[in-house]
Amino acid sequence: MVKVLMKGNEVIAEAAVHAGCKYFFGYPITPQSELVAYMAKRLPEVGGLFLQAESEIAAINMVYGAAGTGVRVMTSSSSPGFSLKQEGISFLVGSELPAVICNIVRGGPGLGNIQPAQSDYFQVTKGGGHGDYHIPVLAPASLQEIVDLTQDAFDIADRYRTPVIIMGDGMLGQMMEPVEFYEAKPKEVPKKDWATTGTRGDGGPKIITSLELNAESLEKHNHHLQAKFKQIKENEVRFEAYETEDADYILVAFGTVARIAMNAIRKARQEGIKVGLIRPISLWPFPEKPFIDTRDKVKSYITVEMSAGQMIEDVRLAVNGHAPVDFFGRTGGVVPTQEEIYHKIISVAGGVEV
Incomplete structure (x- = not known):
């Protein structure tokens, strides 16, 4: 394999393409704007779709819609924009929809600055939105590790029907290192018979929602989610x-x-x-x-x-x-x-x- 010199944000995008991601919805915000720009150029080359949303809130809800059809989909942002996505991320967890979300962290709180930080740790690990939930979070330390962990992120998302976060800092997004890519195959991805792909020949209509007005039914769903989180804790620890x-x-x-x-x-x-x-x-x-x-x-x-x-x-x-x-x-x-x-x-x- 040939190594190529690339910027971190672009490595994340190219690694996602190699992982089979063909749909990206996002909004530019420093220091991850290069990721969005790269996807705008790259996805049409592989028959995919890029759409710059009007806001981070719109982008995460577009991810929700695409994820409901079973495709591999991604969005990215930096700290203030990532904060705006929290309600949509909670929807993804509640509806059990797989997606990959990248957060290239910058200094805060508030608008802060565009320098590297890790101060979104609480937000990504403790469930930044409402409800009792966790999301798998992967934190690469090098650009080559990004290649592996991006593939892992999509595989974990499909395996457990959950959003997965890739968290880096502004330094990781902006640095340049030589990397090599490989065509990876999804690992043990279950059949997506829950996806909303139409009713012909797939067993009838599918309903995806995170709304459950009956308290006992919602508690049952929460117990189901907690059992899934326990599985993730048993199987997906990396250090x-x-x-x-x-x-x-x-x-x-x-x-x-x-x-x-x-x-x-x-x-x-x-x-x-x-x-x-x-x-x-x-x-x-x-x-x-x-x-x-x-x-x-x-x-x-x-x-x-x-x-x-x-x-x-x-x-x-x-x-x-x-x-x-x-x-x-x-x-x-x-x-x-x-x-x-x-x-x-x-x-x-x-x-x-x-």
Whole structure:
């Protein structure tokens, strides 16, 4: 295979095309506008359909309509636009419709700025709209990993009839790296006999809705959804553990921050401080196992985020009081540096920098 140099937003779009996505509805917003522009050019080349909606609210509801027919469909946005999609995302979950939604996070709250951030963590992992629900969330750390996780996102969406979120930050969307693509086949995708494809020869009319006025019936549907979420938690956890076998201290970071943290770990180990890394790849379901495996052996965990501290809550739950959990974060679009993370390790370890 030949590697090509591409920008992150364009890699997401091309990976979606390779995954069989032929329908995209979106609205440009920095720092993910290149994704929308790429889809506008690329989808007609493969017999697909691109439509720039009049708003993010319109885009997510167009996704709802297309997903109801069983096709692979996608939308993308950045933080303020992603917030506008929340009601439609709740509709998708309630109606059990598969779709992929990409959020390239920027600084907030409010309009904030167009710099990289990870402060949408609560929104994507805790269910940003109304109702009791979760959505699988995948957080790539490199452009090549985007290729794999985009395919996974469409497969998970079809397998469980659920929307799936790909979450990156503005740095991931704007950086350029060499990547290679491959024609991937869907894995174990069930027959979509629920799709609204017409009534001729498919067993009669289909009704897709998230409205249920009877309380007992809605509770039954919620129990069904909770059972599905349990299945996803059992089957779709993804993480990377690096140098954790002998670690006294473990950094916890995701996305591009994990790449920066990796360099800080190497420097600390050169100084004789045994540090490892747990990188959640699925933000939901959150990977508890690597913490259960290490929490009785390490002296402390250090969560590193481009936020005021959001993932740290899930880390503390997974550690369950077995070890201290410290935190280092930068907000507003400021990217933590290797040196800053290294100094945090030194501080927690109580060591003296050489």
